[in-house]
Amino acid sequence: xxxxxxxxxxxxxxxxxxxxxxxxxxxxxxxxxxxxxxxxxxxxxxxxxxxxxxxxxxxxxxxxxxxxxxxxxxxxxxxxxxxxxxxxxxxxxxxxxxxxxxxxxxxxxxxxxxxxxxxxxxxxxxxxxxxxxxxxxxxxxxxxxxxxxxxxxxxxxxxxxxxxxxxxxxxxxxxxxxxxxxxxxxxxxxxxxxxxxxxxxxxxxxxxxxxxxxxxxxxxxxxxxxxxxxxxxxxxxxxxxxxxxxxxxxxxxxxxxxxxxxxxxxxxxxxxxxxxxxxxxxxxxxxxxxxxxxxxxx
Amino acid sequence: xxxxxxxxxxxxxxxxxxxxxxxxxxxxxxxxxxxxxxxxxxxxxxxxxxxxxxxxxxxxxxxxxxxxxxxxxxxxxxxxxxxxxxxxxxxxxxxxxxxxxxxxxxxxxxxxxxxxxxxxxxxxxxxxxxxxxxxxxxxxxxxxxxxxxxxxxxxxxxxxxxxxxxxxxxxxxxxxxxxxxxxxxxxxxxxxxxxxxxxxxxxxxxxxxxxxxxxxxxxxxxxxxxxxxxxxxxxxxxxxxxxxxxxxxxxxxxxxxxxxxxxxxxxxxxxxxxxxxxxxxxxxxxxxxxxxxxxxxxxxxxxxxxxxxxxxxxxxxxxxxxxxxxxx
Numbered sequence: 001x002x003x004x005x006x007x008x009x010x011x012x013x014x015x016x017x018x019x020x021x022x023x024x025x026x027x028x029x030x031x032x033x034x035x036x037x038x039x040x041x042x043x044x045x046x047x048x049x050x051x052x053x054x055x056x057x058x059x060x061x062x063x064x065x066x067x068x069x070x071x072x073x074x075x076x077x078x079x080x081x082x083x084x085x086x087x088x089x090x091x092x093x094x095x096x097x098x099x100x101x102x103x104x105x106x107x108x109x110x111x112x113x114x115x116x117x118x119x120x121x122x123x124x125x126x127x128x129x130x131x132x133x134x135x136x137x138x139x140x141x142x143x144x145x146x147x148x149x150x151x152x153x154x155x156x157x158x159x160x161x162x163x164x165x166x167x168x169x170x171x172x173x174x175x176x177x178x179x180x181x182x183x184x185x186x187x188x189x190x191x192x193x194x195x196x197x198x199x200x201x202x203x204x205x206x207x208x209x210x211x212x213x214x215x216x217x218x219x220x221x222x223x224x225x226x227x228x229x230x231x232x233x234x235x236x237x238x239x240x241x242x243x244x245x246x247x248x249x250x251x252x253x254x255x256x257x258x259x260x261x262x263x264x265x266x267x268x269x270x271x272x273x274x275x276x277x278x279x280x281x282x283x284x285x286x287x288x289x290x291x292x293x294x295x296x297x298x
Numbered sequence: 299x300x301x302x303x304x305x306x307x308x309x310x311x312x313x314x315x316x317x318x319x320x321x322x323x324x325x326x327x328x329x330x331x332x333x334x335x336x337x338x339x340x341x342x343x344x345x346x347x348x349x350x351x352x353x354x355x356x357x358x359x360x361x362x363x364x365x366x367x368x369x370x371x372x373x374x375x376x377x378x379x380x381x382x383x384x385x386x387x388x389x390x391x392x393x394x395x396x397x398x399x400x401x402x403x404x405x406x407x408x409x410x411x412x413x414x415x416x417x418x419x420x421x422x423x424x425x426x427x428x429x430x431x432x433x434x435x436x437x438x439x440x441x442x443x444x445x446x447x448x449x450x451x452x453x454x455x456x457x458x459x460x461x462x463x464x465x466x467x468x469x470x471x472x473x474x475x476x477x478x479x480x481x482x483x484x485x486x487x488x489x490x491x492x493x494x495x496x497x498x499x500x501x502x503x504x505x506x507x508x509x510x511x512x513x514x515x516x517x518x519x520x521x522x523x524x525x526x527x528x529x530x531x532x533x534x535x536x537x538x539x540x541x542x543x544x545x546x547x548x549x550x551x552x553x554x555x556x557x558x559x560x561x562x563x564x565x566x567x568x569x570x571x572x573x574x575x576x577x578x579x580x581x582x583x584x585x586x587x588x589x590x591x592x593x594x595x596x597x598x599x600x601x602x603x604x605x606x607x608x609x610x611x612x613x614x615x616x617x618x619x620x621x622x623x624x625x626x
Contacts, residue, residue: 128359191399198353199414199465200387202380209413213404 030293037289040282047279051098058092062249071265082268084254085261090268094275097249100161101276104243104250105231105283108165112172113223119173120180120219121211125188125203135181142174150233154242164243168230172223179222180215187214217294224287228280235276251276300371302473302505303329303352308365310347310356310529320579321347323529324365327507331472334499334506336520336537338513338552342573344529345509349475352507353386370472388418391466392475396482397458401450407434407461408446411468418469433464437494456487460494467498474499476508480515492518513552517541522609525549528574528584535610545604546612547589547620583614591616591623 031037050057059080066087074082081090123134141149153167187193188211196206235252237243244250246257254272262269310322322344329335337345350356351363352374367374370389377385394400401410411430415421421429427446434442437460450458459479466474476495480488496519499506510516516523517537524534525548533546544550551569571588574580583601586592593616601615614620 191394191396192402194355195392195394195400195462195465196402197355198386198392199469200383200385200417201414202383205417209405210402213402217404 027290027293031289034289034293036285037293040286040289043278044282044286047098047275048102050095051102054096054099058089058095060089060092062088062092062096063247064088071261071268073265074267081271082265084258084268090271093249093254094251094271097251097254097272098275100244100248100250101231101235101252102279104161104165104168104234105227105279108168108172108230108234109223109226111165111169112176112226113219115169116173116176117180117215117219120177120182121184121207121215123177124181124184125207125211127185127188131181131185135178138174138177141170142178146171146229147233147236150237151240151242154237159242159245161244164234164237167237168233171233172226172230175226176219176223180219183215183218184211187211221287221291221294224290225284228283231276231280231283235272299330301328302331302333302370303327303507304366304368305348305352306366308348308351308367309363310344310351311362312356313360313362317577320576321529322351323579325526325529325531327524327531329473329505329507331505332499332503333522334496334508334520336516336523337507337509337526338511338516338523338549339526340511340573342576343526345526346477347529348526349392349477349507349509352473352475353390353392354382355392384418387414387471388469389471390473390475391469391471392477393459393462393466393479395478397455397462398450398482400462401458401465403450406447406449407453407465408448411461411465414465415468429468430464433468434461436467436498437461437464439464455483456491459483459487459491463491463495463498467502467504470502471504473505473507476506478510479508481510481512488515489518495519513541525552528576528580530584530613532585532614533612535607539607539610543606543610545606545610545617545620546585546614547591547616548585550620589616591619 066083068087069076069079069083070085070087072079072083074080076082079089079091081094084090084093119134119138123131144152150164150167150171153170154164157163157167193206193210196210201209234243235250235255238250238252239256241256244253246253251272255269255276258269258272305325305327308322308325309320312319312321325344325348327335327348337348339345347356352367352369354374354377356363363375365375369385372385372389374385401407405413408427408430411433412423412426415426415429416423431442431446434445439445439457439460445453445457445461450461453461459482462479479495480491483491492515495506498504506519508516508519520537522534523537523540524531525540525546526532527548533540533544533549540549541553544553548569551567554567555569569588574584574587580586580597582595582597582599583589583592586596589596596615601613603611603613604617605611606617
């Protein structure tokens with residue numbers, strides 16, 4: 001239990017104390033040994049970099065249409081991934097589409113991470129009626145299926161990227177707050193919180209140091225897993241016309257506009273879906289790897 | 299000399315939705331500076347609750363406390379806010395039973411000790427870390443410099459308890475509360491920790507209240523012993539008084555039920571029955587239902603405290619009968 005498999009090779013001979021390394025360098029070392037996680041990180045990094053530097057990476061203009069070269073197959077000279085229903089270069093649009101898709105995937109989760117952690121820790125630490133009030137309110141949101149809730153809020157706020165981010169944030173606050181609340185409730189009854197109080201720590205110090213120190217890890221891992229859900233929901237909103245508006249490139253929206261071509265060019269039409277699938281599965285596997293790498297307590 | 303700790307008629311009740319538990323029912327205890335008192339008793343006798351009450355660690359919403367507690371001239375009951383935070387850790391600190399749980403798993407030992415130091419003394423990061431290192435050396439942790447950056451799970455149970463002691467003593471408290479600090483350790487490590495505690499206690503001149511259910515351990519570390527039963531101290535005296543000449547039937551029963559000195563192949567003399575339900579305080583002696591000397595009055599009226607020797611007292615009406623049975 002005390003000896004992590006990874007430490008044997010790097011352990012110094014002096015004493016059984018184990019290497020005195022920082023927590024994060026230990027996490028990193030364990031993560032590096034997880035081949036699946038490494039592959040996922042590499043794929044995600046490539047996609048992210050391509051999206052950030054889209055104008056440099058993409059071969060063409062994402063908005064240049066041509067009625068003459070509509071729905072070309074994969075491997076057409078000049079258009080390695082074919083063209084869409086308006087003759088725009090698929091590769092270019094996929095690279096540019098990554099910007100919005102990743103943005104709408106990650107930003108709501110970051111927002112929800114901050115708000116949800118705050119609410120959950122506050123509720124968990126206060127306990128009693130405050131906890132009841134916050135958590136039961138959150139349960140109301142939690143009771144709706146996430147897709148329905150996102151559609152309902154987006155529908156009420158109107159289409160647009162900003163509104164879809166707001167609606168997705170609202171969707172993700174409840175699950176994150178619940179994780180934060182349950183970990184907080186567990187932690188605040190442990191001896192080390194009493195020990196900290198016994199050595200004179202006030203409520204603020206206990207929350208800042210001991211509660212957050214223990215809550216952030218699990219919540220972060222959970223939130224990483226939510227990025228894939230967020231991307232899928234954001235794509236779904238775009239697909240329904242509630243998120244990004246044409247002619248903007250976004251994977252969900254592309255999937256929507258290309259669905260008419262599903263018989264003519266099935267492979268090209270499926271490409272945006274494949275991107276969504278790849279990125280979300282990579283986030284999920286990475287979050288799994290992170291979970292086991294961060295578990296000091298095992 | 300004025301006593302370091304003076305507890306008078308401490309009563310603690312816990313309320314839950316279903317019932318009220320009378321955990322401590324009138325404890326009087328005083329402690330001189332530099333003295334070690336062992337609080338002895340079985341689970342649920344109120345010994346840990348008494349300790350936590352001294353630090354005001356009991357959950358306030360569900361606890362009712364009454365009585366008087368003074369530590370180093372401060373009225374513990376009246377403390378609040380920043381005065382309470384200053385009191386905890388620098389006047390009184392505590393060692394917990396399970397050192398694995400008493401350390402935060404996500405911070406290193408050094409960080410946790412340094413944090414406590416910085417809280418009470420106007421020390422910067424480097425100075426606090428230096429103090430943490432000094433404390434780890436003080437509690438004889440080998441290669442202390444490296445352990446400073448170790449996480450609690452990277453240490454053995456004995457090491458962790460040493461580190462816990464280092465944490466508790468980092469701000470030089472006048473009073474140390476030890477809540478069964480050796481219960482979770484194996485026998486060989488127990489002795490080392492006890493010797494260390496005793497040594498540090500002399501060195502720092504602290505008062506120590508040592509809670510345990512192990513008579514052997516209590517005798518090893520304590521100058522005086524107090525035996526608790528059902529939230530009251532039933533007998534108190536020097537360690538020698540209690541071991542040689544326990545007067546109250548409960549401590550006598552405890553001594554008879556230890557393995558030391560028992561004949562091989564004979565059954566141990568256990569105390570019959572079980573501790574009382576603390577949902578209500580009995581009118582008479584709480585031990586009466588399990589006591590073979592008890593009579594009707596024992597059950598109906600609380601016995602007075604009988605002084606046996608200087609500093610040796612027991613709360614029992616039938617001391618003569620108990621003593622007579624030992625001779626016969």
